[in-house]
Amino acid sequence: MKKSEIFKILSDNTRLCILELLFSEKRDLCVNEISKTVGISHSAVSHQLAKLEDKGLVECFRHGKMMCYRIKEGKFSNMIKNIIKIAEN
Secondary structure, eight states, rough: OHHHHHHHHHSSSSHHHHHHHHHHHOOOOEEHHHHHTTTSSSHHHHHHHHHHHHHHHEEEEEEETTTEEEOSSSHHHHHHHHHHHHHOO
């Protein structure tokens, strides 16, 4: 992933909120849980999660009828986690 793509992903407030939520919960979350917590529609969350999955930042899996997501561990997830921490201060 190019550096500019990382910052483009982080520049969207919805995607950033989703990533912060997934990092803070430290567990897998279903789309419904994310939607309720972030306060946007199920379809909007799904759309943003698809973008995050396409860039390799989250992993998707089916749990019964629900689609669930978690942070995909790797160098980009660690970097983004650190950027979020720095931005909070």
